[in-house]
Amino acid sequence: MDVPRELSSSFALLAPPGVATRTRLKGLSAGDEEVLRLVGAHLGSLASSDLKRRCGDGLEHSADTWAQRKRVLAEQSSSRRAGSITEATHDQWTLSRRVQLAHIQGLEAGVRTIAHRLSLLVGEKVTKRAPGGYRTQREWFAKTRRLHLLEGRLAAERTDREAGRVRVVQGGKRLARNRQHLEQAQLTEDVWRQRWEAARWFLRAGGESGKRFGNETIRGTPDGEVSIKLLVPFAHLADSGRDRYVLTGTVAFRHRDEKWADRVSADRAVACRIRLDTGRGRWYLTASWTIPPARTVPLAQARTGGLVGVGADTDHLAAWCLDEYGNPVGEPRRFSHDLSGSAAHRDAQVRHALIRLLHWAVRHRLAIAIENLDFQTETTRERHVRRKRFHRLISGMPVSRLRARLASMAAELGITVVAVDPAYTPRWCAQRWQKPLTAEARKTSRHDAAAVAIGRLALGHRIRRRTAPPPAHQSDGQGHRTAQASYGGRGREGTHPRIPGPRTRSASPAPRAKAGDQHARHCSGHATEHGSWCQDLLPLSL
Template identity: 60%
Template sequence: MAEPEKLRTIAASFVALGPSGVAVRDRLRRLTVEDEKVLRLVGRYMGTLASRDLKARCADGLEHGSETWAARKRDLTAVSSSRWAGSVTKSTHDQWALARRCLAAYIHSLEAGIKTLRHRLSLPVGEHGSKRAPGGYRSKGEWFRKSRRLAALQVRHAAALADWQAGRVRVVRGGKRLVNTRHNLEKAHLTTREWRDRWEAERMFLSADGESGKRFGNETIRITPDGEIGIKLPAPLAHLANAKHGRYILACTVTFQHRGPEWADCIGANRAVAYRIHHDADRDRWYVTASWQRPPVQTIALDAALSSGCIGVDTNNDHLAAWQLDTHGNPVGEPHRFFYDLSGTADHRDAQIRHALTRLLHWARRVGVQAIAIEDLDFTQDKTREKHGRNKRFRRLISRFPTAKLKARLISMAAEHGLAIVAVDPAYTSRWGGQHWHQPLTTPQRKTTRHDAAGIAIGRRALGHPIRRRTTPPPQHQSDAAGHRTVQARPQTRGRDGNRPPATDRTPGGALPDGTRKRRPSASKTVLDAPSSQQRVQDSLMRTG
């Protein structure tokens, strides 16, 4: 007899935290030739200082402290200003910390691959695997190639671990991908001049952190409520100023159409607002991005968020499968599917995800729920090449699965609609949903998929109900003597301990409670009790006339 499968512990559901910051962008229109010249000079100059500071920070490694930071900031202040120096050093610290986190993720990925290779190499050739662990390799040739790959991964792991212990990171200002594109201009369909424009645009530095309490929230790059943009020039470029106190005022104005009133409230109250001016070399356009932090908001309680039911959402490679559930965990209405296409450029994929989430949120507001339940997915360990072997199609599928981006966008967009996002454990949702809800909800008029059933399982787990539809009937003559047949109702629901209502509105005796009949008697269609020679059948309709 096979041993029962050991199930892992299901984590408790929780309400995801809302967004902590906001960023909006607008285009700088009608810039003059002089404006573009000044922006390029300032961006290139500050970009050079940022590159030098990043090099110094990487050289410090783990020896970095408050003294080295103060020394670097003093050096930058002498050739720019104190506020520009503060923005550069903060950006440098963020880049170094991001590279450090990426190195840690790379080390974990190598360790997962090495662990899988060692396990499969230890098994006999041709041994079958299970759902939990892969089996041995199919041939001796594949075993040999994988043993060579194991040695290569061990060398990479040792080198990455040495960099981690030494505090060494590798960062390219402008992007590693753009650097490699320089050697493949024909394949990228770029000329040398076009690549140079992109490289210079990416390495410019025109960012300024906000300062709370200062006028309009920023002293370096200041935007007034009328949209006027003023830049505090670095000391060596102060001769380019066209206003007082070494400032340069752009000829164009900016108006943030998205979240404009919220931005106006921030600068009106002199709250910190950070700005970044950047150049899109492909379109030859200039943009400005404003960002600010939101005050921390107390997360709504889980019971309050689920007081009117929820919508369970199953995320897939090409669509979102959603179904509305009431407070007892019963599906309401019909399933909804919101499709998107993840092919093409990154901007196209991002637009597809935003469009699908917008339709989901609009539907949630129409039905009147306050929460959307979604799986807390993480494919970090599943994206390794060694775990799924030759199944390139599946590895490609989970690699492009927008788990982190979709979850982050859903949380930020739902906050604007006043909806809470409930994150649930993804364990067994597709499996149990298909087992208990796929077939019962499939009718000739409604074709239910396993993804729709998984959405019900996700919603029921968020509501605190078991995924299965009913408990096993009690053994005592299949009655209610040993327990409840159904677990749909919560313990505090009134009437849950009583008998289930009968299938019809008739009492066991066949009469209604008030002693009346539900329908009028109809004419009899039976044969009358009469002699055989006089038997006749009475018409069901009486003839008059």
């Protein structure tokens, strides 16, 4: 018999340490675009060479090697540009190490799954906790070969990680592979070349506090003017003083515009990045800056008054309000989204669903509870071999991005997000809450019931409902004889108000002392003990 593991404690998600906003650079002339292309291509070549040297250093990287790389870049550009390039290179190498570790963990999960299934008899049935054996001897033999292949890949990846070796493609590995499959990617060679060159450009600069408008290299003013500090090889193209080139187009941020204007007016650090979207032929400017860490609200305070339980699915977010006792209040809500299409479309759909959810939570002035989902070990190829539909289902759910975006957007509105352990939630919510919450006028889905279960876990309650005890006796030791206590219900002790009017067709009963009057009860030491009392005579007919 499987023993359920102990659930981990709920916790409040932390807000991100920085924010970013993006806008389009409109009204650029042909000369502006030519200057941006020249500067981006020159700095991109320097960034590619620096990334190559950083990958060659491996684990032997130190502050001295970093300073040496920066001096080499400063001779070909400037000190500020060299600092931005080396910092971006270090971030990219660190990201590659994290991706490498995730790939190793996926290979390990695949090796464990195949080894377990090979140890079983052919045709052995699957259990709740582990997959069964392979169906045929032919499939068993094919998986033995795949096991040797995965073990070889795993050994190579472990060797690279121990040596500090990573493989990074400046511009993206997917775009590089599309060069060999242009027809399949529906691209021409010229279009692919434009995308490849634009992806390898480097047009970014870190912010500097105390400098004019918070950035000396790529500067944006509150009036919308954008200027770039040109390098020595392109100084003859400057149209302003101190080797600066002012773009003819202006910018206006539609999101966080007031915060951006306050920072640049106070000369606080603002990092800027310029990017070209070759598909649309548009230039974009992204401004980012760090924010002070948000004050973490204690769980006891976040649970005051209840919260909103949210269950994530592939096409919608199911939400239900719960009071502080864990009882669902009102009707469930659904916030639909479409995860088909391009990555930009899916990201926009997730943002749209989240902002509707957050506005609904703001109206109720409640915190939000969500599962701390992570399908890293569940999306491996060998985990669900025959359940291809389920594998596509969990692989298409952007749980990590959804959780990160929810925490970021909730911090802007001052809403606390509580993460709970997702173990056993789908099974227990169907057993405990789906049927009781279903009525003739309301069909409760499994995801709606999961929202109630998630909210109860975040409130510190158990998922299961309070069920009526077996009718062995009617004493108070039996416990509550109701399935769920209503909010604001009266207790068992105390004065109950008298309902006016006759309750039946018979005459109304004579008035008597209320149960709450202690003088009318036969208690020791009260006036009722000293009153006169006489037993009536028995009737003669008995």
